[in-house]
Amino acid sequence: MGKPVKRPEQSLSERAFLPEVAKGLTLTASRFFKNTFSSAEKGDIATVRYPEEQREYPERFRGVHRLTQRDDGSPRCVACLCCSTACPAQCIHIEPAEYGEGDPRQGYEKFPKVFVIDELRCIFCGMCVEACPCDAIRMDTGMHMPPALERDAFLLDKELLLSLPAADGSVKSANPRHEPGDKTHPGIDRDRSGH
């Protein structure tokens, strides 16, 4: 019973064993020296010397989150909680608050009093960015989350998220935004209807 396996033919040097050991060690040693003194940049080898050398990431790489800013430096986020609703890892915690008396946005717009992302829980799926209706949260920093020893270091708060720039250095988004009461608002209203 059983399938007969044909044994490979072996030459004399292979059967002698030691010459083959020497051949293998020679190959290993030649690779060692080649890998030590060459680099991926020159195209000699396929691997990179991380972390000294890093591969270039694709343009749409999803890195650490950031919050985009308005012209006055305040967050574009309106605390709608769409991102934390969409988040499958439930890593986003937001507490909404209302703008103070005298602010033109007071009354009908809110802002995040607390905005915390737990980067340890985050699975970097990008659903929050997809869900955001205000282009307020982005993952275009091009950064990995830097390693740390404490868990608290992975809880990124609002101030830190707002200060992180995009990979191109900007802190805003390219999409323009009309603030309430802006003269840039076209359209008809009670004051401009001539009525």
Added chain:
Amino acid sequence: MEQEQASAAPQPIFTLDGREIPIEPGDSILKAAWRQGIEIPHYCWHPGLSVAANCRMCLVEIRSGRVMNLPILRKDEATGEFVPATKPKLAPACQTPATPGAEVYALSPEAKGAHHAVQELLLLNHPVDCPICDQAGECKLQDYWHDNQADLKRKLTEPVHKPKAVRFGETIVYDAERCIMCTRCIRFCTEVAKDPVLDMRERGNRNEVVLAPGRTLDHRYTLMTEHVCPVGALTSRDFRFKARVWFLKTAPSVCSGCATGCNTFADFDPRQGQVFRLRPRDNPEVNTFWMCDDGMLSYREVHEQRLLGPQQRSQTGVASIPIERLYTEPDVVLGEALATALKGDAPVALVANAALSTEDNTALLRLAKALGHTRVYLAGRPAWEGDDILRHADHNPNRAGVEAAAGELGITLTDAAELVSGGARFGGVLWLGTEHAVDVAALRQATSALWVLGTHLGDLAAAADLALPILSWAEQAGSYTNAKGIAQPFAAVIPPLAGQPSAAALLTLAGGVLADLNGAEPTPSASMRTSGVSGGAAEGQMEAAQ
């Protein structure tokens, strides 16, 4: 049963999309369908308000009777030519009476096309600011967009801008851009609240809801205008920006504000164990569709000024006791103190409370019966101003329930004010609840000891020798009997805030401890511990807490 059916005239029916719908006298098509739980899309129609028929969302096709067909030009897709054709004249289902045998279609291509067109028109100038709108998630514009439009906006120009965040009063904010002019709020103020403070101004693009000159929205039912608003135009200043509705869960409850006992939905966030709002639950026998502002805002009492740990008063002042002692040394905290007072000469008074559930009060009344009392005092919140719409002058939800429970046990109820005015001197007073309408200083003069089993901080809890925390209506199931004598159960909404026991559990425990201290004779109170109303559940709760 069969005889009844045979003798009664057959109920007239009409068909809606092939389904038979029975007709009550005076029904419109929409209302008859609504009774059967079938929703024809609508904005301005509300079962509790008059018919306005101005949103035109509920247009249906009626293919029976005298059908009117309108001549139109329809584009022939093959040739690109417009050719003469006819289409049926649609009728608003909210205003058209349901006639026996009528053949109505709300899902026909013509009707669906009308729903699509009306929906597109209503959203033409809508700001689509759902992210910052508190109606998002329970908005009819969103629901009907999904059901009837589900299409991109075709209008490319900037929408018309209107006043935003207009304060109508202390409770309501108005956003004219989101308003679809259904006039539900206006009709509510005029017809139900009997205070026509809202009206409409201008037409077309400049149409908006305005206040009567010199007025604010300040009657007692202002939050109902927000409740009837099908979109986010009117929002409650109390609820806005606090939570997103899709995170909230709902439990059926009963308002504890007055003796009307309006049925409510309590919306709470299960992640934080926090109640966020109350909404009226339809009950034609009690509150129909409505609630008053004070009732809607009474959810706040669940989280504000709560007594969350036992407090003991000594010569040095009021000190907190760890809540675990309620479970580890119950004889110290309640039973022994009560037993000592009972052994003295001066009488001990037990006080039931009309603001607490029948279950809590029954435990106290049973303890009273086990102790041989025939008289129990009845406390409650002081009366407030009622009206002839919903508010009852009795501020307590359960006076009738306590009276019925006392009657069953053969116990006489006396107003708690007589504790103070009667001139008698007491060895101790065991007060259920922290709601009261007496002078606390005079009460302390009339008794040597005061124990309070209550939910809230306040002058009574501060004056007590021992104040123990109990569960409020939001944390335990129970029932209230309203002024009409209808016993209404309510569900537990959130878990206990501080792991405190229910009043029934504490009183059952006290009864058991008293039995042990008095020589372990089998008294009714001892048996109550195992077979009482809530004894079993209460002990299970305590085991869990330990």
